[in-house]
Amino acid sequence: MGEFWSRILQNYPYVFALALFAIGIYTILTHSNLFKKVIGINIMEGSIYILFIAAGNVRGGVAPILDMTDTTLTYVHPLPQALMLTGIVVSVSVTALSLALIMKLYRFYGTVDAKEIMRIRTEVRANGARIS
Amino acid sequence: MALAFRDNLAVLVVVALLSTAYIMPLLTKIRRFRVAEYFAVAMLGLALSGGIYLAREILLHGTFTYAVGGWPAPWGIELSLDAVSGFFLITIGVVATPIMLYASVDLIKEVGSRSRAAWFLTLFLLLVAALCGLAVTGDLFNIYVMVEVATIASCAIVAARNDATSVEATFKYLMLATIGSGFVLLGIGFLFVLTGNLNMNFIAQELSMSWQKYPTALWVCLSFFMVGFGVKSALFPLHVWLPDAHSTAIAPSSAMLSSLAIKGYIIALLKVFYVAVGAKIITRLPITDILTLLGMVAIIAGALFALAQDELKRRLAFSTISQVGYIFLGIGLGNIHGLTGTFMHILSHATTKALLFLAAGAMIKHTGKSRISEMAGVGAAMPVTVGAFAVGSLSMIGIPLFSGFVSKWQLLLGSLANGNYLAVLVLVGGSLLAAAYLLPVLRMAFFERPLQKPVVANVSYVQLAALLFLVVVIISVGVVPDGVLQLASEAATALLGLEVLP
């Protein structure tokens, strides 16, 4: 058991990342406020950035900018950082799209609460009318 | 070194579609809208012919790889062109071209305004380009990017109608799809940590030597992939977003999403499971059994849900869940017949469901009725459209001489080869249930006496041509399946890593 915990301690960024991932998904699934769902998405994606960056880290390494004068430097792995830049771009676009959708939903229903929207929808459907 | 034309063709198909997507807003500003639409159709047709040419080259000369930017595999992004890519490229072309043709008739009226219609064209082409990218890529992170592009584009084309229900469905879809991509990216991260590579062939080499050191990590990583792609491709317990999203969108969007977008994620799953991890490892892990089981549950449950729907498009949406079950069943079987069946069903469900959604869209638009119980006498009013719907129904049920039969027959052979008699029962039961939820529509349309005399609706000839194109594809694949079947079994052989039969 002692060995298990020491391995967990050595690899703490991964534990953090997975915990954050779970928090993010919990936020998306349980909060009925649509903005909080979007925040949950960002927490979830942030956890994955931590996982990748931690995977590319080298203890004592410096930022991967080639220094021609000093050949003794150790660089961290640049690939995960480049990948996560792409990941950030993706999450920016997802966030923008979901914010635009929330604004439309607010215009249609007058609320940003998922439960409230559900209630309005069932009421309208029961009356047999369409929401404009 | 000089490269042959075919080497560049794979990347040219994707780039041409992407560029066309961004030309659309410019073209609609300076020319008539029709011109932009026909340009899009022409580019899709070109992509189809490119796909056919590539598939032929792959069948004749074997698989080949392409290093983007001239950087070889472990450093650069590599496209790997095998029978899987060829098969999926053909599927995309065959289905996307008629859908675009169908959409071109009254797109502006359907989505509201001219600028919205221009963006719809852009997003549609981006979706197609991303799916083509998924078909040709050999790099895990590339898969993630393409999956994201496809997800965002498909969300946006669901919302194209801009009314309350479709926007709400889109939001639900976006949330769940983003959770799905989170899982996929986490799985990619695990594979990257385990092997230090993102190229799928290199991951396969690395894993084949070292996977026994950390089977638990691999198992967790594969379940991330399964959940992630499962949400996106609506595998049964994770399907909750699909019925709303697919039934509220406009007809071309529903057809595109139900027939192609979902299949793109399935191709990505196949590539991760069978190329990156490798058939030898995957068939030894219990994950294939889980996929088989979920597939069987999906077939029955999706069909039962479909039976309960009265709204035509919702019934078709639930039918998609049932048919996705067939595809996952084939993936889970993990033998040559099962995977051939999976590929054939990807093609036959794509063509059939596109046909059904397009025909249903025309029926709903011209009669103004969206419920099956109100559709009495539609068959007399629009015989060709409902006739096309009938062909789609028969193919979906799996009647011989239609494409659905070929794929279900292969899945049946695969189940028998594995000795999985439950799967045989489920396959037959799924077909019977498909008959139970599709034939009443036809009975209502053709044989039920309408309340008032039906008015003959004139569906535009362009839309009829799109429907007839799909009908011809379905029947010709059903009657002479040899060429397609050879390509599909070649793709299955490539995935299983077997020797190519002489």
Add this chain to the structure above:
Amino acid sequence: MTDFVLKRMVALVLPFVQMLGLYVIFHGHLSPGGSFSGGIITGLSLIAFSLVFGLERGHEKISERLMGLIESFGALWYGAMGLVGVLRGTTFLMNKGAGVPLGEPGRLFSGGLILLITLGVGLKVASTMVTLFNALMEEEE
């Protein structure tokens, strides 16, 4: 908004922010940052202008039509740069192998096509950010 201090400060700071954005875009192949970060900075400067002086003044500076053109141009430019390699008989996005002079490493004009590609992508990112902001602002009315 009639805040005098805010308006003066933004007018003072904006040119420097835009210079920084362009600097980051142009040094994408030499230092951290590049097209995305630089494009975001440039785009944010335009957004800050619209926030402080109002959307109409923002549209006066750069019309939405021009933004749409730049957006499409950025994406098409990337494709065109990639095709240079194909036209020279090598692979897509090929840089040195396609006969593009690379220059001396560490200098600003080095790296062949990379600088040109980052320029296109930076324009695309900047204009996309502004378009997104405008779309979200206008929906509210």
